[in-house]
Amino acid sequence: METVGGSRTSSSTRTNKDKDDDDVVFAVNGKRYEVSCEASTTLLEFLRCHTPFKSVKLSCGEGGCGACVVLLSNYDPVLKTVKSYTVSSCLTLVHSVDYCSITTTEGLGNSRDGFHPIHERFSGFHASQCGFCTPGMCVSLFSALVNAEEEKQRPDPPPGFSKLTVLEAEKAISGNLCRCTGYRPIADACKSFAADVDLEDLGINSFWRKGESNGDKLSKLPFYNPKDDVCTYPKFLKSELESAMYLNPHKKSWYNPLTLEELQNFTDLKLSTTPTKLVAGNTGIGYYKELNQYENYINLRNVSELSSISRDETGIVIGAAVTISKAISALKEKVEDGLCSDKELIFTKIAEHMEKIASEPVRNLASVGGNVVMAQRNYFPSDIVTVLLAVSSTVDLLIDRKRQILSLEDFLSKPPLDHRGVLLSIKIPFSSSFRSTFTTESSKLVFETYRAAPRPLGNALPYLNAAFLAFISQSRIGVVINKIQLVFGAFGAKHARRAREAEEYLAGKIISLNVLYEAINIIRATVISEDGTSDAMYRTSLVVSYLFEYLYPLFNGVVLVSNGLSTQNYANNLADGDNLSKDATKPALLLSGKQLVKTSREYYPVGQPIVKSGASIQASGEAIYVDDIPSPSNCLHGAFIYSTKPLARVQNVRFKDRSLPDGVTAVITYKDIPSGGENIGSKTIFGTEPLFADDITSCAGQCLALVAADTQKLADRAASLSIVDYDTDNLGLPILTLEEAVEKSSFFEVPPFLYPAQIGDFSKGMAEADHKINSEIKLGSQYYFYMETQTALAIPDEDNCMVVYSSIQCPEYVHSVIARCLGIPEHNVRVITRRVGGGFGGKAIKAMPVATACALAAHKLRRPVRMYLNRKTDMIMAGGRHPMKITYDVGFKSDGKITALHLYILINAGMCADISPVLPSNMLGVLKKYDWGALSFDIKVCKTNHSNKSAMRAPGEVQPSFIAEAVMEHVASMLSMEVDSVRYRNLHTFDSLNLFYKHSAGELVEYTLPSIWDKLQISSSISQRTKKIQQFNQKNLWKKRGISRVPIVHEVTVRPTPGKVSILSDGSIVVEVGGIELGQGLWTKVKQMTAYVLGSIQCDGIENFLDKVRIVQADSLSLIQGGFTAGSTTSEASCEAVRICCNILIERLAPLKEKLQGQMISLTWDTLVLQAHMQAVNLSASSYFVPDFNSMQYLNYGAAVSEVEINTLTGETTILRSDIIYDCGQSLNPAVDLGQIEGAFVQGIGFFMSEEYLTNSDGLVVADSTWTYKIPTIDTIPKQFNVEVLNSEHHKNRVLSSKASGEPPLLLAVSVHCATRAAIKEARKQLRSWNNLSDECNVSFQVDVPATMPVVKRLCGLNYVESYLKHLLSHEGSKQS
């Protein structure tokens, strides 16, 4: 029995007999919990606050990331069966899990009792980096394994495998986000369980070596036996459930009606008197983050009429509380009832469409009725309503005790459903019921649904959805439309709607080009988004595209066979070039890839692909992040109140009735900074940033105050309900654009030593040029999207000291900021960081105010204070990557050789300098990747009233990578040359490299870019594929492909860093380093280095030396001068620091070793150490590695080829293949470096293709959730992903010849963008040919970053379809005349 603590929960150790009727009983990992809590308590909240199971992570709190996924199991006491499925615990209410059993990743196994094969395989396939997503991933996979075993009709899998298929294994994690790995290794870990996997296809792992037989491989894979798997529903709960006499219909604030009568009674009783909510799956809160507090919840799930699915001869009735997952299964069920086979087509299509709603853990909770009500009442952009409307569904309502059956269309047109109204069920009629009214017997049904969304497998709201149903028949001269229903939704109108004008026009018509053209004109004019809808024109173009996609095959190429027109021949009877068929045959997944790594034993175990330190405990959920540290007693929780204005006087921060809300202890502002302290929230070498705005706020998103409350929920709620009174009198206008900053000369100073030198003589270069062009580029921001948001815990200690646990990349810096803020000496502060759940630069400067605010509150209130930012606040305050505006002038010869480039760059730095003054230097470090002849530039770091932009992985480096390629593309297009050859023409010779990179070019043998370029030519088969792509593009009108190869040269700087190695009396070794483990594998490399150097002492018993080494958390008092973990070089610098320590220790041990070896036959390490301890040898050594000034900077090289396919109708881009070769020198750990390369590349894909970090006109971030911000998912990464970690071996100035891998590969993702541009170019060529315009030479165009679907479609032509039809019509006309 578990005791549940916490202010609003009570505990019990009673058995079921004396269970309180108000309590909820359930099991977590086999442990019994009996809980009485607020009805609004989510399962996530409960698990994290009141159980030891911290693996269930909070990352988004809105169902969009999968970090909180748990397995929920129900027991059916009649059938004696257990059903298990995943749910997002952040949306699940505790009250809804009565008598359920919950399994988290800790329930699968652990470090003491043994890991589950899932944990072991995640670890062995290098599928965990920061580890914050890993527990959720493991549970998603486990659920897929459990459910695969339920498939009784499937044959038993071979030993060691599951019944799961490879496709299902990949899909299992399609609802889980990972920001570190790039998904490929996670997919491999999942696929390793699939019965149909070819082990040969799985990537690099620690189990087997390349070339081993499948038998050997299998024997080394941690064995999986589905039969002895985890118990998901404990016996005691079964007996309790069986002995429970009845389900209590009424708990304190949770009502469980079983019948409609009870439901009506409860609603009558409660809704009129107290705030009460009807609830089914509760997933609606993921979208509408309700601030309303409900006193009562009425659970709809147990009312049998609402939870059942029934069929009769007229249709299928789905109870409103039925989950989307259950509805999908029911719709897919084949029923041999002899009824019209059309229904199967309709139901299957509806089910397939529903499978793209949210993610599986959400669909398993979300009800069909909840979705419809959200759409009707709150105008939610529903998919369900659209598809149901197209098939003339009806709804059954209970309003004021009266039943009403309405068509769904009528229901939508009624005023929003009153909170007393209950949707009982939805009926989808069989098509036969309306067929007879409108159609002849011989007419055939054609039903299709469409959805344009940033992620093919769902987990993203659509820009538009549509569903079309028609009955058609064959006439002598073509296909006649007997009846048609066209529905469009989610396009920016309140509700999905029938396009009646177009329907009326089309009914009875024979499909011809003219008819199609006219129908499209009608639909374009009548299906219109409301004012203010984003991408409105794009959405309209989708309306046209989908109608065309639906009707055009009926005009072109459809052959009605004697037994009718099936969907298959609908899709397939199309000529290649006209092929519009949705990719029904091509699964959105099934990834493949090759990884080529060369290991070296020269510095063994350095150079080996050993598994990441801590990967198994990350998978099992035992790894502890800051928010997993149990709260000390009396702990308060903080939440920030931020400004929503860019420049305003803050008059007051208050609450509605001016008193503090319940549970709130204090509101801390700059006025609470103690005397002697400073209003400082962060610092860099360029200055400080205030912790709180004082009287004037300088940007939207600036921190104004911290609310301290009893729980995080109360703090968050209070912060969001706070009211800030602003006044802007006499303050002038904020600077919100770069142009305004220039006008007002609002710039941050860049210290001369950081401002890069111009290269060559620009005027001379321009004079040599045959051609001169110029253009302008704009680049937006990017958000870190670390899975763990900013977090800290501050605990006051004796004698005015403060201990702060912070998830930060630079404890040293925050240490001194806290001391300055509190006005105490630095030795009174201790900052501890064990691991960070993803940083990407965002946990450097931007983590400091969080830790400092906690420390200030703790100092003032004399109580521990912790804070875990909710995703919205984090996104609003984070700042992110620097937006820029670039103007360039470039001169070049007719053969493509560039002779001069001038850049005028405006960087939006926001309100504080942060690290922005380093950007000019960072930019040039990458921009110089080509030989520009002469390079001149004017870079301004603009001070604006935006949140300050900060370091984000490859800060100021990914942008120039893009700028350089944009210039190349521009030059190539002006010369009508292949851009690949223009790039090649401008690659550096070693001489020009030396000119451009005076201090970092290194030796000739180190300049590997030319050989990488050539190697990639062969390994990627770029020439052959380019030809194939040309053929593809000639043949296909609606899909175009592009391919692109790009190089990178990336300059990095090694910085000083400390290390400390101590040997304990039992021979185990503990290591401290300045670098922080962010998931990048720093600890692993350090561990390998320690084992390598200390192992060189050559004692016996050092075979498993790695196991003796433990790297411990960073402690800013124990190891000072830790610096920043940033810039890709901290791992190697930390390794070097450790190497120095180890050498010192070896030197100290050597005399004793020699002496002892003279006395003993065999000297073991343990004996040597014990003797050393006894003989007072100092066994702890520390160091401070300071790199040599002349070699502290060096260059990294790589190149990538990417091929994409764009859909010219929707703007969707699919990355078909990416090939990367990246030079890691002699990699310290090829598996870790490979993970960095893949992960960085995929993060770069996010920047270039999907992540829009948008703000409103005040600069307040509006892309503030997983709903609006789309990082790559498993279905948007390259379908084929080949990476070679090049081992270029010789690098005498590097740490054991190794090179960096953390940031440079991110830049290679520009290849995807360039390939997209190439594909767009083909589409534009096509369009111009239809419009009778000459070929596209000399017509260049810019492709925005990110190249989202609307961007791609806009460039392909929003009138692509119309142009095609006009072209056909004009041909037809000319044929006739």
Ligand SMILES: Cc1cc2nc3c(=O)[nH]c(=O)nc-3n(C[C@H](O)[C@H](O)[C@H](O)COP(=O)(O)OP(=O)(O)OC[C@H]3O[C@@H](n4cnc5c(N)ncnc54)[C@H](O)[C@@H]3O)c2cc1C
């Ligand atoms: C991450 C995520 C992604 C999503 N993506 C999509 C998507 O791509 N496409 C899409 O169409 N939908 C999407 N949804 C919406 C999802 O389908 C709905 O949240 C869900 O169906 C609502 O069902 P529920 O049972 O959870 O409703 P609840 O949250 O329990 O209720 C929602 C609202 O409806 C009321 N209500 C519920 N049932 C009834 C009833 N029978 N009678 C009267 N009132 C009722 C409740 O009082 C509440 O106001 C997504 C949701 C999430 C969380």
Ligand code: FES
């Ligand atoms: S935290 Fe629940 S899905 Fe993101």
Ligand code: FES
């Ligand atoms: S390992 Fe997946 S988010 Fe870090």
